Amino acid sequence: MTxxxxxxxxxxxxxxxxxxxxxxxxxxxxxxASTFRVLQWNVSGEAWTTHADLARRILRHAxxxxxxxxxxxxxxxxxxxxxxxxxxxxxxxTSWYVSFGExxxxxxTVIASRDSVRAVPEFALVPxxxxxxxxxxxxxxxxxxxxxxxxxxxTVGTNAALVRVVRQSVLVVGMDLTSSGAAGSWRDWRRRxxxxxxxxRLRSALLRWHPDAVVVAGDMNIVxxxxxxxxxxxxxxxxxxxxxxxxxxxxxxxxxxxxxxxRGTGFNGGRLDIVAYSAGTLRLLNARVWNTELMPADTxxxxxxxxxxxxxxxxxxxxxVDLAYFR
Numbered sequence: 610m611t612x613x614x615x616x617x618x619x620x621x622x623x624x625x626x627x628x629x630x631x632x633x634x635x636x637x638x639x640x641x642a643s644t645f646r647v648l649q650w651n652v653s654g655e656a657w658t659t660h661a662d663l664a665r666r667i668l669r670h671a672x673x674x675x676x677x678x679x680x681x682x683x684x685x686x687x688x689x690x691x692x693x694x695x696x697x698x699x700x701x702x703t704s705w706y707v708s709f710g711e712x713x714x715x716x717x718t719v720i721a722s723r724d725s726v727r728a729v730p731e732f733a734l735v736p737x738x739x740x741x742x743x744x745x746x747x748x749x750x751x752x753x754x755x756x757x758x759x760x761x762x763x764t765v766g767t768n769a770a771l772v773r774v775v776r777q778s779v780l781v782v783g784m785d786l787t788s789s790g791a792a793g794s795w796r797d798w799r800r801r802x803x804x805x806x807x808x809x810r811l812r813s814a815l816l817r818w819h820p821d822a823v824v825v826a827g828d829m830n831i832v833x834x835x836x837x838x839x840x841x842x843x844x845x846x847x848x849x850x851x852x853x854x855x856x857x858x859x860x861x862x863x864x865x866x867x868x869x870x871x872r873g874t875g876f877n878g879g880r881l882d883i884v885a886y887s888a889g890t891l892r893l894l895n896a897r898v899w900n901t902e903l904m905p906a907d908t909x910x911x912x913x914x915x916x917x918x919x920x921x922x923x924x925x926x927x928x929x930v931d932l933a934y935f936r
Contacts, residue, residue: 644894644933645774648673649826649884651785651869651925654682654716660922661693667919669697670912671899671929674723675772677826677884679785680716681709690719710768710783718768718783718827725773729818731810732769732782737802739763746798765803767827769810771818777934780820782811784827789876792833800830804837808844815848822850822934823887828925830881838883845887854888856930858896861903868898870924884930894931 648671650657657664668676681690687707694705706726710718712734720726738744766785771778786803790796811825823845829837838855845851858880859866871878886893901909901918909915919926 643775644931645674645779646672647675647677647781647824647826647884647930647932648899648927649677649679649783649882649930650927651679651828651882651923653680653923653925655685656923658682658685658689658693663914663918664922665693665697666912666914667899667901667922667927668694670908670914671927672698673929674774675779675781675824676719676721677781677783677824678719678721679766679783679827681719683715683717687719690721694721708768708770710766712764712768713766713785714764716766716785718766718785720768720770720772720781720783722770722772722774722781727771729769729771729780729814731814731817732767732807735765735767735806735810737763737765737806743798743802743805747795747802749799750795765806767803767807767810769814771820775934777821778818779822779824780811780814780818782807782823782825782827784825784829786828786830786837788828788830789832797833800837801840804829804840808841811841811844815845815850820850822890822932823853824884824891824932825853825886826882826884826928828881829883831883832879832881838885842885848887848889850887850890852888853885854893855883855885856893856896856928858884858898858928858930860898860900861905865900865903866898868926868928870920870926874924882925882928884928886930886932890935891932892935894933896928896930899927899929 687709690707691705695703706722708720708726708728769782772781787796787799842853845853866880867878868880868882901914902916
């Protein structure tokens with residue numbers, strides 16, 4: 610890179626950071642009155658509790674109203690989640706409502722909010738279909754070592770709750786789809802079957818509960834193409850509050866998009882974690898991949914963070930999205 614290009618690049622990054630700070634201040638002021646913030650994060654089992662102090666600093670900085678957490682350790686439970694979230698804004702900030710999912714082999718999907726949370730029974734335990742070509746292609750081979758037990762393997766890693774936000778009802782759906790696998794592998798097919806099962810439950814919940822808006826979020830593990838996301842988006846294509854639209858979250862440099870860090874693993878990093886929203890009733894204000902590696906230095910100092918803080922917790926980065934109602 611030439612010296613001139615280096616100067617231009619440095620200047621553009623500085624301008625981007627300045628714009629972000631100004632936008633963050635404006636958004637924070639506006640958000641208190643009429644908007645809400647969703648944070649989605651694959652917390653990788655016990656990784657975020659092992660590094661609880663760092664994780665809480667990042668959550669305090671992001672300041673979400675609703676959290677969709679996937680791959681939460683089953684042993685943590687709703688009490689443990691509340692303990693991790695308690696006191697983020699101040700010592701008196703202790704009111705968190707938690708829906709702790711039951712489905713999935715080793716992961717649990719958790720939805721937490723500062724306002725009321727009502728579990729949606731359609732998502733309590735979502736079984737895999739046991740017939741059809743797609744189901745057969747998605748079956749776990751007997752040769753796979755340490756694969757889930759049959760009972761666990763027949764439920765999808767998902768959860769949903771009706772959350773009260775700014776005096777309206779939002780159906781929040783979280784998930785953790787099967788990871789890795791080459792195109793056409795059983796893992797690839799399993800993601801598609803999972804997405805289809807979630808889509809059908811979503812359609813059923815819409816007819817029963819009539820929410821004002823929908824947010825769908827989670828680690829969709831889009832490693833072989835967008836088929837799982839496309840399947841989910843199709844679930845609201847013709848609804849009164851659709852279509853679903855994925856938020857194009859970027860890092861603080863305003864162009865990097867990965868949410869999972871593949872450096873040093875032999876796998877490509879990628880945008881695996883997605884937040885989508887009902888574009889007929891919600892508008893997107895801002896979407897960020899919350900990665901300390903690319904945050905401005907003064908922001909890091911203000912929140913007692915370092916560029917390495919995110920990587921110290923796990924390879925996934927939170928996705929933070931600001932949304933507002935149209936009506």
